[in-house]
Amino acid sequence: TQLLEQSPQFLSIQEGENLTVYCNSSSVFSSLQWYRQEPGEGPVLLVTVVTGGEVKKLKRLTFQFGDARKDSSLHITAAQPGDTGLYLCAGSGSSGTYKYIFGTGTRLKVLA
Amino acid sequence: DTGVSQDPRHKITKRGQNVTFRCDPISEHNRLYWYRQTLGQGPEFLTYFQNEAQLEKSRLLSDRFSAERPKGSFSTLEIQRTEQGDSAMYLCASRAGATNEKLFFGSGTQLSVL
Numbered sequence: 001t002q003l004l005e006q007s008p009q010f011l012s013i014q015e016g017e018n019l020t021v022y023c024n025s026s027s028v029f030s031s032l033q034w035y036r037q038e039p040g041e042g043p044v045l046l047v048t049v050v051t052g053g054e055v056k057k058l059k060r061l062t063f064q065f066g067d068a069r070k071d072s073s074l075h076i077t078a079a080q081p082g083d084t085g086l087y088l089c090a091g092s093g094s095s096g097t098y099k100y101i102f103g104t105g106t107r108l109k110v111l112a
Numbered sequence: 113d114t115g116v117s118q119d120p121r122h123k124i125t126k127r128g129q130n131v132t133f134r135c136d137p138i139s140e141h142n143r144l145y146w147y148r149q150t151l152g153q154g155p156e157f158l159t160y161f162q163n164e165a166q167l168e169k170s171r172l173l174s175d176r177f178s179a180e181r182p183k184g185s186f187s188t189l190e191i192q193r194t195e196q197g198d199s200a201m202y203l204c205a206s207r208a209g210a211t212n213e214k215l216f217f218g219s220g221t222q223l224s225v226l
Contacts, residue, residue, distance in 0.1 A: 031212040042203050042217025050212055088154050092212060098168050099145070100215060102154035
């Protein structure tokens with residue numbers, strides 16, 4: 001069974017703090033994507049990483065793909081209330097399957 | 113491009129009834145996915161279509177679940193003899209054919225089985 005474990009499961013922080021969310025698996029993926037989901041809506045893509053060791057920055061968000069392409073992290077600098085949401089990692093391209101495998105999710109709440 | 117559309121947004125049904133959900137993907141996307149999501153969890157894969165062909169099904173998809181994509185455009189997901197454990201958000205996503213393309217999700221159908 002291919003699993004993507006995310007940690008922490010819940011995170012409540014004050015505006016301006018930094019945080020890191022982790023996504024780990026025993027499987028190798030050809031790409032790893034991060035999505036954010038608001039209540040009552042579908043997930044929306046933030047970034048795709050495809051190369052082991054790759055680092056991508058999107059304003060205050062920094063994404064890293066592990067060298068072995070089994071894990072990833074999302075770091076948010078100076079969190080804002082607008083960052084509140086459910087963050088999901090998703091792996092694709094694992095052998096023998098077409099599906100995108102989603103992580104267990106990290107629910108972030110940023111307090112003003 | 114109006115995005116991925118799902119209908120209905122909400123469905124309340126009694127245990128034992130059948131329900132059907134519809135998904136209209138982005139028009140040029142030939143790949144379509146169905147996922148199920150419970151509160152606070154990540155989406156769980158149900159099934160995948162490439163054009164009209166159903167190429168992968170999860171073992172979560174019991175014989176009460178069936179999905180179709182008859183002309184390679186819209187798709188339907190039917191649940192027969194619903195159970196309370198079927199209560200969840202059912203999400204549809206589509207994507208273009210290139211490798212590592214992002215998934216575009218609909219807003220989902222929230223199913224409540226009483």
